[in-house]
Ligand SMILES: CC(C)NC(=O)[C@H](Cc1c[nH]c2ccccc12)NC(=O)[C@H](CCCC/N=C(/NCCC(=O)O)S[C@H]1O[C@H](COP(=O)(O)OP(=O)(O)OC[C@H]2O[C@@H](n3cnc4c(N)ncnc43)[C@H](O)[C@@H]2O)[C@@H](O)[C@H]1O)NC(=O)OCc1ccccc1
């Protein structure tokens with residue numbers, strides 16, 4: 001059982017005394033569940049696939065079948081994973097009486113929800129929230145189950161207008177869901193403690209959210225086994241994984 005004695009004492013004090021906690025998570029939060037990050041050496045998705053080719057509106061216009069195939073593969077990969085003790089620890093902490101814990105995630109994998117947590121904001125959208133690229137109507141077609149990446153797969157057609165159904169994620173060059181970003185900034189500003197878990201802090205405007213907390217004097221704690229763009233502005237950094245740190249922090 002991970003014990004709190006491995007938690008840096010100044011971080012344990014902050015966590016114990018906080019009533020309003022805002023947690024910002026990135027791809028590192030889901031690594032221990034088997035979902036690859038984007039930028040980690042060798043294992044990162046962007047090491048193997050070109051984001052410009054696959055995660056932009058232009059790529060979709062250019063070749064929707066290539067994009068759809070890639071997202072269908074990622075959806076199958078994510079469906080084959082389970083939340084890990086870090087996800088469960090956040091859900092447990094959120095359920096504690098007197099605790100107002102808000103989660104804002106850049107992840108599109110729904111693992112926080114599958115761990116029983118309520119997510120305030122999916123700032124980069126949700127892989128499983130499909131919609132028509134034409135009329136915007138929600139689509140319940142789902143993804144075909146595929147195990148290996150395939151080059152191309154035709155997206156399903158929209159029931160309303162016959163347009164192509166696309167993943168509900170935010171592509172590079174697309175605006176973030178308005179409410180999601182604003183709610184995340186407010187949650188960061190109004191917190192007693194902000195935890196930043198498993199993000200490189202390279203993608204904007206999501207990467208600016210911790211700064212809104214810092215500007216209000218809210219303590220920012222980074223949990224990441226490696227140095228990131230967040231490290232310099234964090235008040236405390238804990239070089240640990242999400243799966244190790246969060247259960248110890250919550251126990
Ligand atoms: C790359 C970067 C330079 N580019 C951007 O930021 C761009 C452009 C830009 C805008 N403003 C800027 C300012 C400066 C520079 C550039 C920009 N931003 C945009 O395009 C945004 C939209 C960005 C959203 C892109 N979509 C994603 N995902 C969904 C899709 C999909 O999933 O396919 S971003 C994608 O990368 C994000 C960031 O990555 P991280 O989560 O941080 O993951 P990463 O792999 O980088 O790092 C993992 C970390 O985990 C750590 N780790 C590893 N293992 C563990 C472990 N076990 N435990 C804990 N931590 C761990 C590692 O050490 C590491 O630090 C992910 O969250 C993921 O969502 N849109 C927009 O600006 O629109 C404008 C606009 C405004 C109005 C109207 C019209 C347009």
Ligand SMILES: [Zn+2]
Nearest residue numbers: 132135158161
């Ligand atoms: Zn449509």
